Amino acid sequence: MKRNFLYLLIFVLVIIFTAEMIGVQSVQLGSISIGILPLVFAVLITMALGLKVFRKGFWKKIYSESNINFSSKYLLFIMLPLMARYGADVAPHIREILSIGWVFIIQELGNLGTVLLGLPVAILIGLRREAIGATLGIGREGELAYISEKYTLDSDEGRGVISLYIIGTLFGAVFFSVFAPVLLAAGIRVEALAMASGVGSGSMMSAASASLVASMPDLQSTILAYASASQLLTSFLGTFTMIFLAVPLQRFMYKLMTGRQKQ
Incomplete structure (x- = not known):
């Protein structure tokens, strides 16, 4: 060993x-x-x-x-x-972040996009119960824990979430490092993109925020502070958003589109 x-x-x-x-x-x-x-x-x-x-x-x-x-x-x-570095990045900008704190909370609703957009596509391409695990968030540790506890990883739902987890691990950082500067060039404000970097994955957040810093080095402290605050908030509120909003919405949409009751 x-x-x-x-x-x-x-x-x-x-x-x-x-x-x-x-x-x-x-x-x-x-x-x-x-x-x-x-x-x-x-x-x-x-x-x-x-x-x-x-x-x-x-x-x-x-x-x-x-x-x-x-x-x-x-x-x-x-x-x-x-995680300790996140806190160090947030501290110098804490007043600025608190002044727009409601925006950070509202952006958590964006986590429902995987259900609203991903579930119809997954069902359209032929997935059924695998879609439940694959579209409940971005397939990080929180979703993996929930699906494994409720269905086990040997179930169809488990195979869905573990597939997304593997794909996110392999390609997530690469995708976000490319996608963030593309959106910046499209005219989206860097503060908004920095906040959007905190999706609940440390590697994806780091890749996205670092790409933004490379494009706008003069705003490095602001970008890292916004991204870190968003990441911390997502880590804290993500589980509650998933359980109380994403799961009921997914259950309703799954039954509506397939005519089957999710267990």
Whole structure:
């Protein structure tokens, strides 16, 4: 176990060093400049090395079942310093944030978009009970815990939420790092995009806010403060929004569109 942990630590340090060496790269799409961050390169490199063709020798030890289980089990401890950083970013702007606090609360209703928009699409492409797990939020830890407790992960609903969780883990940070500057170039205010970055996923928030900072470095403190405050509020209110608003709405829409009563 100690040897596997050492391999894992070396691997993480190599990935971080490689991503930082690549640095921030810009891709020009017409009038839109998209900054590709080291975080995105780290995710892409890790994904590529996880392919079966590379799982030989040293890489096979890195992607061993014990390392994978260890990483998933102790991910929370890695996220704790990030949560502390959120608080440090929010503190200098606390008065400004409190003055528009109601906006942060109202934006929580945006979490219902996965049900309002995602559920009809999921049913349209042929999903049924899998759609229940796949459209209840963005498939992070809160939704995963709720679905696993109510239905178990071996159920159709469980397969839906775990599929979304995996997709979000693999591609979420990459998508948000590209999507945020595209919306900024479309004319949406940077404060609004910073608030929208706090979707309940640390990696997605970091990717989106870092892309915004790369585009507007003079507003770095404001962007990070708004994004961090939104992330903290989403982490706190997200469960209540899901249970008291998203679940009843999803149950009603599912029955309406399929004629079946969700258990």
